[in-house]
Amino acid sequence: MLDTLSQLAGGFETILTPYNIILIFLAGMIGTIVGALPGLGPSAGIALMLPLAASMDRASGLCLLTGVYMGTMYGGRITAILINTPGDAPAIITALDGYPMMQRGEGGIALGISAISSFIGGMCGLVVLIFFAPIVARYAIFLGPPEYFLLMLLGLSTIVLLAGEDMLKALIMVCFGILVSTIGADRISGHVRFALMPEFIEGIDFVAIIIGLYGLGEVFHNLEQKVTLNLGKPSLKMSDYVPSRAVLRQARGPTARGSLMGTVIGILPGAGATIATFLSYALEKKLSKTPENFGKGEVAGLAAPEASNNAAVPGSLIPLITLGIPGSGGTAIMLGALIMFGLQPGPLLMIRSGDLVWAMIAGLVLANIFLLLSNILLIPLFVNLLRGVQGVLASVVIALCVVGAFSLSYSTFNIWIALIFGVIGYLMRKNDYPTGPFILAVVLAPLAENYFRQSVMLGQGRMAIFWERPISVSIIVAMILAVLAAIVLRLTMRKRMATIAQTKGAK
């Protein structure tokens, strides 16, 4: 531990120069703005900064890239909360309770809770990265395709909690999401499925789906219902933007739990952050005394996923740094950046280039602090900007969604995808079909299918591989318990509601 602390101190010594401090601050700001724009996320942010980073010394370049990565995580929440247009899959859960808070005039408070919870989650993830990365990596290699498949299934099992009142509708949405995710080249056999046009060979970009489903779908719904926002006049009263002590106390427990969950699950390659946010939300809903308030602007429903999402960022760097395995699009580009700097990610990285790695980690710590301060200070700007455009919000959101979809691949193909899913999102909203299970299936199903088929191959065609391994059995037991608990909770709530209705009728 002392050795770790002295190495971290060495890292701080490298980055605490005026040039690097300003660079990290600017990187965070750039990442926040990029992350806030629909269609652009961590991958785009890091990719945009790569040419600039290449011209710098290695420590500064890595600090720039990781600062942008962290910043995009903060930025993605802004559009999710203010205009219900999540910038990436983890931000979908943010929108579930963040957007209703905005609709009742508490957008600033929602952004404040998001910023503080994100900071705490990020710090928690960084502590694990600093002290436990080698230990975690040592055990992470015991997870194979069967364990990864079951973890994806555990993530999908949270549809029971996202299903709302109607399980049949939730199930059909999950099946629809899984089917949509099969479009494109199959990862195992290379067989191209349902590619009517060459653009479909790489599958449908889920960011285009999110932009359409949540951004355009919401606009169409608001146009039909003639919804007008009434956010009041622009103001600089700090009580509108800084959460009160009572609100912070409410967010305390969920933030702590979300931070732990995000750190642990963020280590999983592929969809760690997404699963972490969905599981955090599901856990808080189970623990809450008022689960019926989730989806209507509940503080716990916002704080926990925000903490887990940012805790997953350092978590996703652990397999990258220690095993050379990127866990997401953003970390895949980071892998390219590390190679560009002449570093070889893997078990020997921390031995051969430890000073650079610790400088990068120290930069992340500093970026997290700067992001908390800058995001809290920028909240009045974002909310007042929204107040300024609330009368013409529909057309502004349409423009952002169209340009955001275009920016994914510089072609109109993704705009058409966004538009189609905008119509689907509108119809889903109109007829109470839940979007959460659908988008969860779109994100997790390709990975789940991939790991499932790999597992069956490993087991030589035998399904017993899923229950012959102790970690797999533990995950199966956890999943069964989670589903049973959710079903019991549902039945209990229904009984309680029926009793309340009977009592009211008797009066």
Add this chain to the structure above:
Amino acid sequence: MKYSELLFLGMLAVFAGATLIGSIGMPFTSGVTFGPGFVPLIMSVAILVLAALIAARTMMRRRAAGDTVVQDEEPAGDITSVIFAIALITAAVAATSFGSLLAPLGVCMFVITALLLKRSWAVAVVSTLVTVAAIYAIFGVWLHIPIV
């Protein structure tokens, strides 16, 4: 059942039917594991079955309530705005084939603001110009995305 829900379930059923036909030609198994046709085939059938169950359940509930007429509950005028917005966006995206994304998008924004959101022409012009300028500055100039 609402017309919109019938339409939505119909779209899902058509999509599932098409993928079912497409997946029949794909290998269901491949060596010792499942093939590329495994998941699409099962999901297509599942969607068709679930869509039929939802439709049947709604019909049964209606019959139990004594009303078997399929009708939409919203007045048609509300949906006109949505259809008009979708048509405008479609036209704007189609017009990008003439070389620019921003110009047709700007026109689309102006028409939506003036006609659907019922703002004055001055507000529509100003908000459109400011938004287009901001988008051009961020996406076009800073991020070098070819939107003009």
